[in-house]
Amino acid sequence: MNLHLKVWRQKNKNSQGRFVNYEAKDISTDTSFLEMLDVVNEDLIKKDEDPIAFDHDCREGICGSCGMYINGRAHGPQKGGATCQLHMRSFKDGDTIVIEPWRAKAFPVIKDLVVDRSAFDRIMAAGGFISVNTGGAPDANALPISKEEQESAMDAAACIGCGACVAACKNASAMLFVSAKVAHLARLPQGKPEREKRVMAMVAQMEEEGFGACTNTEACSAECPKEIPMDVIAQLRREYFRAFVKSEEKV
Amino acid sequence: MVNEVKSRPTGKLDSKVPAGKLEEKWTNHKFKLKLVNPANKRKYSIIVIGTGLAGASAAASLAELGYQVKAFCFQDSARRAHSIAAQGGINAAKNYQNDGDSVYRLFYDTIKGGDYRAREANVYRLAELSMNIIDQCVAQGVPFAREYGGLLDNRSFGGAQVSRTFYARGQTGQQLLLGAYSALMRQVGLKTVEMFPRHEMLDVVIVEGRARGIITRNMITGEIEPHIGDALLLCTGGYSNAYFLSTNAKGSNVTAIWRAYKKGAFFANPCFTQIHPTCIPVTGHYQSKLTLMSESLRNDGRVWVSKIPADKRKPDQIPEEERDYFLERKYPSFGNLVPRDVASRNAKEQVDTGKGVGERMNAVYLDFADAIKRLGIQDIKEKYGNLFDMYKRITDEDPYKVPMRIYPAVHYTMGGLWVDYNLMTTIPGLYALGECNFSDHGANRLGASALMQGLADGYFVIPYTIGGYLADLKRDKVDENHPAFKEAAGNVKESVKKLLSIKGKKTVDELHRELGQVMWDNVGMGRNEKDLKEAISRIKEIREDFWKNVKVLGENEELNQSLEKAGRVADFLELGELIAKDALHRKESCGGHFREEYQTEENEAKRDDENFAYVAAWEFKGDNAEPELHKEELVFENVQLTQRSYK
Numbered sequence: 001m002n003l004h005l006k007v008w009r010q011k012n013k014n015s016q017g018r019f020v021n022y023e024a025k026d027i028s029t030d031t032s033f034l035e036m037l038d039v040v041n042e043d044l045i046k047k048d049e050d051p052i053a054f055d056h057d058c059r060e061g062i063c064g065s066c067g068m069y070i071n072g073r074a075h076g077p078q079k080g081g082a083t084c085q086l087h088m089r090s091f092k093d094g095d096t097i098v099i100e101p102w103r104a105k106a107f108p109v110i111k112d113l114v115v116d117r118s119a120f121d122r123i124m125a126a127g128g129f130i131s132v133n134t135g136g137a138p139d140a141n142a143l144p145i146s147k148e149e150q151e152s153a154m155d156a157a158a159c160i161g162c163g164a165c166v167a168a169c170k171n172a173s174a175m176l177f178v179s180a181k182v183a184h185l186a187r188l189p190q191g192k193p194e195r196e197k198r199v200m201a202m203v204a205q206m207e208e209e210g211f212g213a214c215t216n217t218e219a220c221s222a223e224c225p226k227e228i229p230m231d232v233i234a235q236l237r238r239e240y241f242r243a244f245v246k247s248e249e250k251v
Numbered sequence: 252m253v254n255e256v257k258s259r260p261t262g263k264l265d266s267k268v269p270a271g272k273l274e275e276k277w278t279n280h281k282f283k284l285k286l287v288n289p290a291n292k293r294k295y296s297i298i299v300i301g302t303g304l305a306g307a308s309a310a311a312s313l314a315e316l317g318y319q320v321k322a323f324c325f326q327d328s329a330r331r332a333h334s335i336a337a338q339g340g341i342n343a344a345k346n347y348q349n350d351g352d353s354v355y356r357l358f359y360d361t362i363k364g365g366d367y368r369a370r371e372a373n374v375y376r377l378a379e380l381s382m383n384i385i386d387q388c389v390a391q392g393v394p395f396a397r398e399y400g401g402l403l404d405n406r407s408f409g410g411a412q413v414s415r416t417f418y419a420r421g422q423t424g425q426q427l428l429l430g431a432y433s434a435l436m437r438q439v440g441l442k443t444v445e446m447f448p449r450h451e452m453l454d455v456v457i458v459e460g461r462a463r464g465i466i467t468r469n470m471i472t473g474e475i476e477p478h479i480g481d482a483l484l485l486c487t488g489g490y491s492n493a494y495f496l497s498t499n500a501k502g503s504n505v506t507a508i509w510r511a512y513k514k515g516a517f518f519a520n521p522c523f524t525q526i527h528p529t530c531i532p533v534t535g536h537y538q539s540k541l542t543l544m545s546e547s548l549r550n551d552g553r554v555w556v557s558k559i560p561a562d563k564r565k566p567d568q569i570p571e572e573e574r575d576y577f578l579e580r581k582y583p584s585f586g587n588l589v590p591r592d593v594a595s596r597n598a599k600e601q602v603d604t605g606k607g608v609g610e611r612m613n614a615v616y617l618d619f620a621d622a623i624k625r626l627g628i629q630d631i632k633e634k635y636g637n638l639f640d641m642y643k644r645i646t647d648e649d650p651y652k653v654p655m656r657i658y659p660a661v662h663y664t665m666g667g668l669w670v671d672y673n674l675m676t677t678i679p680g681l682y683a684l685g686e687c688n689f690s691d692h693g694a695n696r697l698g699a700s701a702l703m704q705g706l707a708d709g710y711f712v713i714p715y716t717i718g719g720y721l722a723d724l725k726r727d728k729v730d731e732n733h734p735a736f737k738e739a740a741g742n743v744k745e746s747v748k749k750l751l752s753i754k755g756k757k758t759v760d761e762l763h764r765e766l767g768q769v770m771w772d773n774v775g776m777g778r779n780e781k782d783l784k785e786a787i788s789r790i791k792e793i794r795e796d797f798w799k800n801v802k803v804l805g806e807n808e809e810l811n812q813s814l815e816k817a818g819r820v821a822d823f824l825e826l827g828e829l830i831a832k833d834a835l836h837r838k839e840s841c842g843g844h845f846r847e848e849y850q851t852e853e854n855e856a857k858r859d860d861e862n863f864a865y866v867a868a869w870e871f872k873g874d875n876a877e878p879e880l881h882k883e884e885l886v887f888e889n890v891q892l893t894q895r896s897y898k
Contacts, residue, residue: 012809012810027537028534028535030534030535030647031535031537032645035537035538042760045758045804045813046758049804050804051804051812053810053812056501057331057500057501057502058336059500059501059540059542060336060543060641061644062422062424063326063331063332063333063335063336063500064328064330064331065326065327078644085644087644087645089647110471110810111809114810116327117327117328118327118448120328121329121330121436121439121446121448124432124433125436125437125439125440126440127440128433129391129433129436129437130390130391130392131437132387132391132434133312133315134308134311134312134315134387134434134710134711134714135383137386137387137389140345140385140386140388140389141345141347141402141403144397144400145401146399146401147398147399147401150395150396153394154394154419154420154426157392157394157419157426157429158422158425188392190389190390190391191392
């Protein structure tokens, strides 16, 4: 198949970006989207043109490195998969494909389709953990956890931190990412002792990073490659409210 | 049960395995190791390269103890290290299933699975620590699968007859890594770890015989920077990408350990590479990587081909009696759960005799029809749902309805930097943890053991052993103006400049693919003297071509992904030759190293314990000189070396 690409090119974070047109020729439908870009890049290099920069690593949908806005959708047209899991059979011969980086104030563009997502790491450093040091943990079976609790924690823990939720949100809110971690840990008994502290710290850092507010439009969950459900956001709100009330009580 | 193999002098290699009974070695060793006073720990700085299971767990644990840690990764976040992609599970000798498991059995299975080419004491320690790992991970909030009563669930993996694998759906690596990553980020928040993402280590700096720092390239600005430390931990994973197509992440590379090798760290058993049996076969020339389907699938999937070569019928049109369930037929007691090397070779044999399935006849079937009939579709969905989805996404075929097509692919490398019992390489102060060392898996790693080793090294071994080194360290002040740092940084800048100046005709990927093809054809699942010799000369040619003909555009002072790749491929082009040389010198078959000249009548790997029960550790002698082979004899005091049998 042959495709027309419109790709966002931007030399570095300080320069102005623009769309550049490329033709992708003789692409097999079994090719993955990133492999299609590999083919385009090989051609560009042969023609002495700078290849398109994009983040990618595992290419099996779990590391969360890749992420592109494809035809106006985070990770493209398929449901429940990262860009690297998108295959060209999702497109038709002759299609025009518009490829952009994540667009969010908190994710500045580094080059072309590569953005800086270090804000996520800082939110995690603020509170996305259980404070246990190595060693001294009790036997793993000492604390039974119901299958339901574990399954629902796992649903939230499946987040790959790619940032699609932020990109998909009209307010560039990081609510789904933060809620997924808050919910994962709050749903397990191990995570309960510091649940108030955790949610307060993570939300504070999220606000400091310049992410927008959540208005429950649910685009984040709809576009999430791991289909993290909206109930995690409801849980974050409850956790936050609970922590807030508790902190008031202390005063 | 002392084996016949007698210890011979080991030259420069001292494994530092403690004396005493196997069960007591680690406990006694821990007691004998010197400690660093808690108040003094913050005076030491430790550099950690890589933030996978080994790196993240080590960095977090050392920072918790009070050391100053600097952690580096080439990805944009520590959470993306390739440990994240491990699907199936992690072994631990908890014996929660009451099915006869024990530390000794896990030790025994691992030594046997590795075809008796691993160090007994290390493997025993690994089995011992496996239990602490599960406890630690649960405490961190890793959501391992549970049974209805609330206790932890297990499944079985290849090479074992007990059920000891803990798992979190098909995302065990992800959940374990996120646990270690969250521990690491907690320390970053506490300012005990300074984190450097998008930094690539390009050299080790040795001062007066000790590892004292590194040179990195900031991948956004191109800045070449020195970093100083009292000890240096390499936790940089495996080198499967020497084969171009592998199940590793695209960024996984050998550069850090290769540069350490060129600075004097010995490289052990480079030819011990693992070809994983259950991967999705190649579909075309554009293929950039291969995707693994977890080995856990072999619990319920049955492997088969048609008895008739080049059978063009669809799988559902092939009647039961015309199918060959070749693993069940040849290995009745382990069946589909034979170890990886055995399963891979058998799949290759079927394809080589023209019985391959699929349009390209390059695969065998992995069929779930019986399991679905027996357990119901819901049960299968719960166990393997995400793997089935992943398969369907890639192949456009529904494994609930048609059998999966699978074929082996390069997946893991058992070889790596030689380390002693303390995980220290032959360079004082330089440690190697996780997949990038050679120590625990011998010639073949059992499923669900990689996660175990990475975390054992990082959480529970290095926090003890590093103290023993630091406590004795005569501390002399070194700064970045030291000639050794100046020289290393100068060399790195020079080689970057060189790569950018060649301006040839071939892209980095083209040259990498050429190398990969030679590696797969000549140094792959079946190896022989002629092919290996040919590989050595072909790799030399490709390497020469690379340095004359590679085309790297752009400049250093920017995000330049071609430049990053070029540096890594340059190292793979040197490593490839060492892999082939090691494979050529090892005139026996063992585990994943199958020399066609050395096989039993039943086509199984035929070891030569008399002559090859040793670790081959290679010493770099210069770019144009032959590497020197050092041998660490393996002494087996507890297990009897036998022909592995899974029949």
